[in-house]
Amino acid sequence: MKVTEIVSHVLQYDLPEELGYSQQFYARRSAHLVEVRTDEGLTGWGECFGPGNIALANKAIVETVIQPMVVGRDPVDRDVIWHDVYNRLRDHGQKGMPIQALSGVDIALWDIAGKIAGLPLCKLAGGQFRDRVSVYGYGMMLRREDAACLAARFKDESVAIKDAGFVATKMKVGLGPADDIRLAEAVRRGVGDDFRFMVDANHCYTTSEALEVGRALDELGAYWFEEPVAPEDHDGYRELRTRLKTRISGGEAEFTRWGWRHLLEGRCLDIAQPEVCALGGVSEYLKVLALAHTHFTPVVNHVWGSAVAVAANLHLLAAMPPLPGGLYPSEPMLEFDTTDNRFRDELLVEPLDIQGQVARTGGFASIPSSPGLGVEPDRDFIARYEVA
Ligand code: CA
Helix, strand or coil: CCEEEEEEEEEEEEEEEEEEECCEEEEEEEEEEEEEEECCCCEEEEECCCCHHHHHHHHHHHHHHHHHHHCCCCCCCHHHHHHHHHHHHHHHCCCCHHHHHHHHHHHHHHHHHHHHHCCEHHHHCCCCCCCEEEEEEECCCECCCCHHHHHHHHHHHHHHHHHCCCCEEEEECCCCHHHHHHHHHHHHHHHCCCCEEEEECCCCCCHHHHHHHHHHHHHHCCCEEECCCCCCCHHHHHHHHHHCCCEEEECCCCCHHHHHHHHHHCCCCCEECCCHHHHCHHHHHHHHHHHHHHCCCCECCCCCCCHHHHHHHHHHHHCCCCCCCCCCCCCCEEEEECCCCHHHHCCECCCCCHHHHHHHHCCEEECCCCCECCCCECHHHHHHHECC
16 A cells, blocks of 8 residues: 555634633634545545644645655555655754654554554554543633633633633733632632632743742642743743642653653653654654653643544544553543534544543543544534635
């Protein structure tokens, strides 16, 4: 079998309302799907992390730079292809968009390998430790309104996420330490004392600001404090980890085993959050997972994007060994965005219906059982939303 063509599909639509996180507001949802076609009719699907115009640039990398390196190759040789592409891209980007682009291609190659073997991705990746994973719902995005309005909104939204059945919730911050602490207090009031909530700063703080917010989160019993400082600031991460009770998480903006090596060796994280659609795909994710476990750092995958990304992550969470193991080990969770996302809810011929599963089971999602990613995107849907 040979790869004949790689096609990127960038999908977009206008959100019903503008949403924000600490770095920007956005009014449009996008997704970047990658389709690898073969001479035997088998097709694999992957996804690249990166919204908006980033997705358009990544499409050019996928189709113009990577495609000529992969056409004619045996799709099952995914590690061979990965290293060949990476070695030739190395001089032009060891992190960021070239690796995001490679990620989508690699995920699609794993989808093909699963379809050839007749095995779901989790079995191909080493085996299925669990047949369902618990799901946490994130929401509580920033809006252009004052802190008091936003706090009231966050409180209501946290209650709604809890009532929807999710096992935990995650909020954004980014107004500045004093207002952010008010937001976190509102969420704790909303969910009550016994419910797990996490706080995501998207790297908007200096270390001293993060300490101020983190001390309040210690008092509120937050479960983790995500990307408190810039991803390059390993010293800041280390200092926060030493001085705060709340777990420090991060890593969604890190790439490949070589980037992750320094983050983990530096003991920067209590919880690692690798993003499979950015860090290099399934091939590289498995190496980063091994590296995280080598450093006894638990992993809760970062998840963003369409149903293709959600499916890939369901398989990877199913195939994740417990760390360190025991009768009642702490289990990984699936990250789930509760805000409007048609590319997750309506893309597939048979939708995953995570929200329905969560409501029915008290917070769990099952692992797709068909070969590969086990999902089939609807081509009519893609045609309707495709902008490039
Ligand atoms: Ca995040």
